[in-house]
Amino acid sequence: MAKTEVPYRFSALRLKNWKNFQSVEVELPSRVFLVGPNASGKSNLLDVFRFLRDLVAPGGGFQAAVERRQGVKALRCLAARKDPNIEISVRVLPTDGSATPSWEYTLAFNQDSHRRPRIHQELVLKDGQAQLQRPTEEDRRDPDRLSQTHIEQVTMNQPFRELAKFFESVHYLHLVPQLVREPDRVSGRPRDPYGSDFLEQVASTSEKRRTARLKRILSALQVAVPQLSAIELWRDVKGAPHLRGRYEHWRAQGAWQTEEQFSDGTLRLMGLLWAVLDGTGPLLLEEPELSLHPEVVRYIPAMFARVQSRKRRQILISTHSPEMLHDEGIGLNEVLLLTPTPEGTSVRPLASVHEASALLSGGSTVGDIAMAHTRPDKARQLALIEP
Amino acid sequence: MNTVEVWVNIAVEGKTDEAVACRLIRHVGALPGKVYVADGKENLRKRVPGYNQAAKGQPWLVLVDLDRCSCAVALLQKWVPQPSPYLCMRVAVRMVEAWLLADATNIADFLGVPVSRVPSAPEQLSDPKQEIVALAAQSRRRAIREDMVPNTGIGQRVGTAYTARLIEFIENHWDITQAASHAPSLQRSINCLTRVIQRHRFTLSGTPFSAEASL
Numbered sequence: 001m002a003k004t005e006v007p008y009r010f011s012a013l014r015l016k017n018w019k020n021f022q023s024v025e026v027e028l029p030s031r032v033f034l035v036g037p038n039a040s041g042k043s044n045l046l047d048v049f050r051f052l053r054d055l056v057a058p059g060g061g062f063q064a065a066v067e068r069r070q071g072v073k074a075l076r077c078l079a080a081r082k083d084p085n086i087e088i089s090v091r092v093l094p095t096d097g098s099a100t101p102s103w104e105y106t107l108a109f110n111q112d113s114h115r116r117p118r119i120h121q122e123l124v125l126k127d128g129q130a131q132l133q134r135p136t137e138e139d140r141r142d143p144d145r146l147s148q149t150h151i152e153q154v155t156m157n158q159p160f161r162e163l164a165k166f167f168e169s170v171h172y173l174h175l176v177p178q179l180v181r182e183p184d185r186v187s188g189r190p191r192d193p194y195g196s197d198f199l200e201q202v203a204s205t206s207e208k209r210r211t212a213r214l215k216r217i218l219s220a221l222q223v224a225v226p227q228l229s230a231i232e233l234w235r236d237v238k239g240a241p242h243l244r245g246r247y248e249h250w251r252a253q254g255a256w257q258t259e260e261q262f263s264d265g266t267l268r269l270m271g272l273l274w275a276v277l278d279g280t281g282p283l284l285l286e287e288p289e290l291s292l293h294p295e296v297v298r299y300i301p302a303m304f305a306r307v308q309s310r311k312r313r314q315i316l317i318s319t320h321s322p323e324m325l326h327d328e329g330i331g332l333n334e335v336l337l338l339t340p341t342p343e344g345t346s347v348r349p350l351a352s353v354h355e356a357s358a359l360l361s362g363g364s365t366v367g368d369i370a371m372a373h374t375r376p377d378k379a380r381q382l383a384l385i386e387p
Numbered sequence: 388m389n390t391v392e393v394w395v396n397i398a399v400e401g402k403t404d405e406a407v408a409c410r411l412i413r414h415v416g417a418l419p420g421k422v423y424v425a426d427g428k429e430n431l432r433k434r435v436p437g438y439n440q441a442a443k444g445q446p447w448l449v450l451v452d453l454d455r456c457s458c459a460v461a462l463l464q465k466w467v468p469q470p471s472p473y474l475c476m477r478v479a480v481r482m483v484e485a486w487l488l489a490d491a492t493n494i495a496d497f498l499g500v501p502v503s504r505v506p507s508a509p510e511q512l513s514d515p516k517q518e519i520v521a522l523a524a525q526s527r528r529r530a531i532r533e534d535m536v537p538n539t540g541i542g543q544r545v546g547t548a549y550t551a552r553l554i555e556f557i558e559n560h561w562d563i564t565q566a567a568s569h570a571p572s573l574q575r576s577i578n579c580l581t582r583v584i585q586r587h588r589f590t591l592s593g594t595p596f597s598a599e600a601s602l
Contacts (some may be wrong), residue, residue, distance in 0.1 A: 355396065355421075355441035362437020364423070372421045 007095045007280040008103070008166045009314035010049065016087035016108075017077040019044040022344035029334050030095060031301075033325060034318040035370045036338025041345045042318035045338070046172065046284045048088055049316070052105075053170040061152045062109075063117060072111035079344040085110045085120050092166060095280075095312055100127055103163045107149060119146040124160045131159045169281025175271040177264040177291070198271050199259070201278070202233055203241035217273045220303040224296040225266055243270065264291040269303075276304050282314040289321040297323040301330060325367030332356055335366055337373055391591045393584050394420035395446040395475075398438045400431050402550055404450050406557040407483045412448060414563045415581045420445075428454065435466050435476070442474035446587050448580060449474065452482040459572065475583045477576040484515035487553065489570035493560045494519075498535075499528035510570055519553075520545055 015024040020041040034042045047069075054065035069075050076086055085108040092103040108121040124132040132150055139145045150156035157164045175195040183196040191197065202210060214231050221228055230246040244258045245266075259267055272288050289297040301324065304315060319325070325335065332351035339346045350356055356369050395417050397408045401424065409419040423438070425431035431451060438447050456462050459478040467476055479486060487494055488509035495502040500522050512518050523535035523546070534552050537543035567574040 355445065358440035358443070359423075359434070359437035362440045363434040364437045368423060368425075368434065372423045375422065375424075 006101065006162070007313065008092050008162075009095045010090050010282060011093040011102075012091040013048065014087070014089040015048065017080040017084055018048060018086055018088060019075060020077060020079075020340070020345045021045065021347065022077045022079045024347045026336060026347050026349065027333070028314075028316075029331070030312055030314045031330075031334050032314075032316045033330065033335045033370075034316065034338060035320070035325070035335060035374050036345070037340065037374050037376050038320075040338040040340045040374075042338060043286065045336075045347065046286065046316060046318060049170050049282060049284055050172050051088070052090065052167045053172075055107075055149055055152050056164045056167045062119065062149045063147060066109075066117040071115065072109070072117050073115070077344050079342070083110065087121075092163065095314065101162075102127055103160070103166075105151070105163060105167075116147065118143075119149060122149055122151070124151070124163065126160065126163075166281060169279060170284065171275065171279055171281060172284040172286075173272065173275045174286035175268050175275075177262075177267040177271075180267055180271060181260050195271050198274070199241045199243060202243065202274065203235075205278075213274065213277045216277065216307050217270060220273055220307050221266070221269060223299050223303060224269060224292070228266075231270070265293070265296070268292070269296075272300075273303065273307050276307055276313070276315070280313050282316060285315065285317045287318055287320065289319060289324055294321075294323040297321050298326055300324055301327045305329075322365075322367035322371045325370050326365045328365070330366045332360070332366065335370055337370065339373070391588050393417040393446060393587050393591070395448050395580075395584070396420040396423070396438075396441070398423040398425060398431065398434065398447065398449045400425055400428055400451060403553050403557070404452070404479075404483050406554045407486065408448050408450050410557055410561065410563060411576065411580060415577060415584055417446070417580075417584045428452070432466060439467050439469075439471050439474050439476075442471040444473070446473040446583050447475065449476040450483070450576075451476070451478055453478050453480050454482065473583050473587055475576070475579045477579060478572065479576075480510040480570075480572040481512060481515050484519050484553075485509040485512060486566055486570050486573045487556065487561060488512070488515055488518060489568075489573060490562045490566035491569070492565065493562055494522075494556065497531075497556045497560050498522050499526040499531055507569070510572060516545065520549070523549075 009030050010028045012027050013024065015021045021044070034045060036042055051065050051069070054060040054068065055062055066072060066075065072086065076083070087106070087108040089104070089106040092105070093099070094101070104123070104125040106121060106123040107119065109117055109119045112118045119134065122132060122134040123130070134150065135146060151160065151164050151167070171191070172193045173195070174193050175198070179192070179194045179196040180198045183199065205213070210233065214233070218228065218231050227248045228245050229248050231243060233241055234244055235241055242258045244256045245262065246256050262270070268291055272285065275283060288300055333349050335350040337348055337350055337353070350366065350369060353369060353373060359369055360366070395412045397405065397412070397419060399405045399408055399422070405422055405424060412419045423434070425434055428451065435449065438449050441447060453459050453462065459480060462478055463476060467474065470476060488505060491502050491505040491507070495505050504522060504525065506512060506518060509515055520536060523531050526532050531552070533546070534548035535546040537546050563577070567577055
């Protein structure tokens with residue numbers, strides 16, 4: 001896993017014409033909850049950060065990152081007029097709260113007449129000073145150079161390698177318990193966002209570190225599964241790694257269960273907690289509440305905070321769950337509201353909702369407000385479907 | 388448009404009440420804003436101080452069922468001792484189902500029963516929901532019986548599609564003026580909502596800047 005000298009986080013995001021966002025400009029605290037109706041583009045927003053990772057990841061690069069998303073045309077916002085550039089801009093700050101070093105990265109691109117992705121602008125600022133400003137004179141002489149970013153090239157990114165390393169440290173997870181149980185269904189993708197390599201990852205961690213992490217995970221998990229008394233890694237006769245947990249039963253010895261027998265919810269929670277502990281870069285989580293009891297979902301934010309203790313990596317979570325947002329420790333600035341409009345989806349913090357602070361002071365939770373602003377207007381249409 | 392558009396936020400206990408609140412707001416010439424569904428009376432009660440606080444700046448309709456409480460006035464006094472100028476907090480006597488029964492002609496037609504079977508003083512009923520279910524059970528229309536009447540012995544209070552059917556009625560068939568003449572608490576709610584909206588409209592047009600912004 002890529003590590004940077006100083007752990008960083010994204011502190012602001014600006015987008016133009018990215019997928020269903022025509023124009024976005026938001027601050028990003030170190031914990032972000034994305035809420036919005038179905039198909040409002042929560043995953044598309046997270047995809048910006050995956051795109052930045054794809055730029056610099058091994059086997060990645062600008063061309064591959066665009067290719068993987070079916071080309072410039074598929075990436076550009078439908079609400080965009082004519083064929084404007086797609087523009088991504090992020091601000092990056094250290095996670096410890098200090099103001100330096102600060103970074104800014106901007107990438108604007110489009111496609112040429114042969115539908116090949118072409119960079120129109122690439123900009124890197126460190127503490128406000130330009131480290132890179134493209135197109136350069138050389139780019140103008142040799143336009144083919146605009147098919148690659150400088151941040152993806154080791155020979156070019158030396159002055160801002162730290163930023164490239166940070167982008168590489170972004171981790172996306174949308175754990176599918178079935179794939180954890182049957183990794184053979186996908187042929188061993190390393191860093192698989194759906195978790196097929198989860199057991200392998202656990203197994204390849206040094207024993208000391210693994211034991212320590214599993215212990216932390218166990219104590220957090222006991223909130224949800226109180227009868228769970230131990231978890232450990234073991235290998236079957238073929239050497240394949242498995243997780244197993246011991247449950248307190250009426251039998252004195254308890255009984256071991258492997259991941260095949262864990263419930264979807266338990267297994268998913270284990271994977272999420274492991275991911276929170278594994279690495280320092282921003283973690284993108286897609287609907288961590290799936291398969292979990294609402295009362296357990298309520299504790300997810302606290303669980304994440306507990307297992308992390310000292311090191312606070314940035315976590316961006318997409319969610320549909322009011323329970324997740326009932327935690328009183330969640331601030332209005334930590335919730336980003338996605339609202340579809342004919343001009344593309346708008347993104348704004350819940351703090352910008354007029355009545356929000358009045359409601360919070362009078363008994364409502366952040367979750368109540370988020371749900372009132374994201375529930376489909378036409379929910380009652382369900383009642384009118386002709387049989 | 389020459390009148391100022393007024394949006395009214397809504398706080399209710401459940402889906403049926405939401406549909407009623409939206410109709411009421413449109414009935415008095417305003418537009419339904421954001422809907423806060425509290426899922427149950429106790430949850431709603433906890434959040435009322437916040438709605439009241441928010442109603443200092445914009446109109447709110449908070450709709451609650453009286454259920455088994457004895458007196459609407461006492462309930463209002465207890466929940467919001469000092470209501471904000473734009474708060475319209477209303478209590479449906481027993482429950483909003485009584486307001487639906489108050490439009491006897493249309494509800495009878497919708498449920499497929501003779502109008503004579505619909506009780507003439509719905510606010511006197513102790514359980515209007517059960518009354519609607521009882522009427523549905525006598526329906527000429529099989530679909531109504533199947534959707535709205537609970538199966539016996541499995542703990543259902545109402546049929547599987549009871550709420551969906553009621554919402555269909557509220558949205559498409561319910562005559563509010565007719566209903567208000569037989570349900571005094573509905574008439575009082577309309578009056579209150581009208582006052583709040585007028586007050587807000589007046590403030591908006593009295594303040595040139597914000598009036599222009601919402602014209």
